Amino acid sequence: MAAHTDITPPTTAAPPSRRRMSPSRRVSLTVGILYVITFVSIPTLGLYAPIKNNVGGFILGAGSTTAAQWGAFSEVIVGVAGIGTAIVLYPLARRISPTAALGFVAARLVETCLIFVSVVNLLTMMTLRADLAGTPGVSPALTTMGHGLLANYTWTFLLSGSLMPVACDLFIGYLLFRSAIVPRFFPIVAFIGAPLLLASDIAVFFGAYPSVSPLAVLAALPVAVFELSLGVWLIVKGFTPRPVTAEFDTSRQVAVV
Known part of the structure; x- marks a missing residue:
């Protein structure tokens, strides 16, 4: 009689569960990416050169509009990304300071609205060029309108790309300093950088030097370093664990459940 052999099939170990990214880490990663995206408009300094150097010739049909179109498109991206940094950060930031969090959102909204207004001036210039360039008798008026639209762009850019970052960085700097969710170097x-840029904006406003002068660029450098380095840090490292991030993660996880 053959012996019965009890063969138990081998058990298969359950695959380890993938560790989910915490809500605060998702916020820091998203905000960091959006901050880096806000730097895509840097090439506009070169892309807009044909317009600024010869606005009369440009609006009358000289040269190509491709560079200006790409520059305008990049500024729209910057505006949307700027709003995104404030909106994504807001649920966590309001736990640190509701006033500063709301102020950051408001400053970003104003900044983006002004960016869009400045872009509209350039797009209007390109529309006038396409519709009226070459029409007999309109050259003097068209040239005057081109200079007016460029002036509107220049002053609007001073408010959007230079003045409003002062408010934005003071608000977020306060939030970061108070919460210590990033190294103190950043705030x-x-x-x-914010007061230095403000002083430069006032100097430009009163005609001390142009907005694209070396002094203006130097004054804007600390703010640029802050925003770019903060974006890279948030992508690579994220927030430093603090009670506010732990409370945020707990509340979000409970809300999902």
Whole structure:
């Protein structure tokens, strides 16, 4: 009689569950990416050169509009990304300071609205060029309109791309300093760079030097360093664990359940 052998099939170990990204890490990663995206408009300094150097010739049909179109498109991206940094950060930021969090959102909205207004001036110039360039008798008026639209763009850009970042960086600098969710280096640079940029904006406003002069660029450098380095840090490292991030993660996880 053959012996009965009890063969138990081998058990298969359950695959380890994938560790989910915490809500605060998702926020820091998203905000970091959006901050880096806001730097895509840097090439506009070169893309807009044909317009700024010869606005009369441009609006009368000289040269190509491709560079200006790409520049305008990149500024729209910057505006949308700027709003995104404030909106994505808001649910966490309001736990640190509701006033500063709301102020950051409001400043970003104003900044983006002004960016869009400045872009509309350039797009209007290209529309006039397409519709009226070459029409007999309109050259003097068209040239005057081109200079007016360029002036509107220049002053609007001073408010959107230079003045409003002062408010934005003071608000977020306060939030970061108070919460210590990133190294103190970042808010300190913001607190140094924002007043320096404000002083430069006032100097430009009163005609001390042009908005694209070396002094203006130098004054804007600390703010640029703050925003770019903060974006890279948030992508690579994220927020430093603090009670506010732990509470945020717990509340979000409970809300999902």
